[in-house]
Amino acid sequence: MVNSCRDCTNCLKGEEQYCLKGNTLTYGAQDKDGTLTQGGYSTHVVVTEDFVVRIPEGLGLDEAAPLLCAGVTTYSPLRHWGAGPGKKVAVIGLGGLGHLGVKLAHAMGAEVTVLSQSLKKMDDGLRLGADHYYATSDPDTFEKLAGTFDVILNTVSGNLDRGAYMNLLALDGAFVTLGASSEPEISFPTFAVAANRRVFTYSLIAGLRETQELLDFCAEQGIGAEIEVIPAEKINEAYERVLASDVRYRFVIDISTLA
Structure with missing residues (x-):
């Protein structure tokens, strides 16, 4: 914005x-x-x-581009809710937002867990910095991880059983939604929040101060987005691939090809 x-x-x-x-x-x-x-x-x-903002030396313009959107969208709540050494962070979804949430939380020193519908991206998640990877389609996941996390980043836009995910938070843990829901209104899991003084909240992108902080942090840590550069004429094809979940993990348009 x-x-x-x-x-x-x-x-x-x-x-x-x-x-x-x-x-x-x-x-x-x-x-x-x-x-x-x-x-x-x-x-x-x-x-x-x-x-x-200034793109630091050593950070390529192509892999820096998604940091200005997906990067700051995940960085801001991680910083605000104190992700770092001794903290346990879960990232729901390993996509355009989620893969950067994993990289950043890992670089901040947190113990990182990916919560994904299946295990098909597990190798990627571990490579990007996750310490653990669980399938949410397995009911045992929610029983095993109950009361575990200090911060949960919800990067998916689909509807979730919010009560089940809130129960994964530890005392004073925060569940932060980043993806927009298709529901006009949401049902609020009151007891799951009150039971352990948990927080249910949302987060927008970031301001200029935090954006520059992110870019400097990524340059220092050697972090960039996982990208595929495409010419402008392949935008429609790329859109169809996004719908089919066939991108790992961000498309970047070579603007020099835009007529």
Whole structure:
């Protein structure tokens, strides 16, 4: 998102994504001049220096591109909820968001578990930094891991049995949803939250301060997104592959091929 002011409380805290005066979305929204924002399909962008981040040396532009979206979306809640040494983090889903959540939580020093519907991506998950990998289609998973995690990142957009996942949290643990649900309203697992003083919350992307912090952290740790670079003419094909879960784990468009 692009923030729309420089004087609200949240923006002054460096949390522009929570601007109290509203945000202009970077894609498919009306910009200040009345034009439509183009997001990642833009050939160029003009901004003030306050809204520019620096890509550190050693971090390729192609693998850095998804960090500006999926990277900060997972980094921000991990930092906010204290992921680090001695903490246990679970990541639901090993996809475009989830694979970066695993990499970042591991680099922060947390013990990382992937919770996926099946074990078909287990080798990838362990390679990316997960310490454990469980299939949520196995009912024993929820019994074995009850009361385990300090933080759970939900990176999937599908509907979940929230009560079952909340019961995986330890005392004062946080369940953070990043993917949008298709449900107009959600049922809230009140007892599963209250039973161990757990937190059920959401998180948006990140502000400029945290985005630069992420980029510097990734450069220091040698972290980039797992990508496949495609020319513009293959965008429709790439979209179909996303629907078929046939990408590991982010497509990056070579903008020089955009006519």
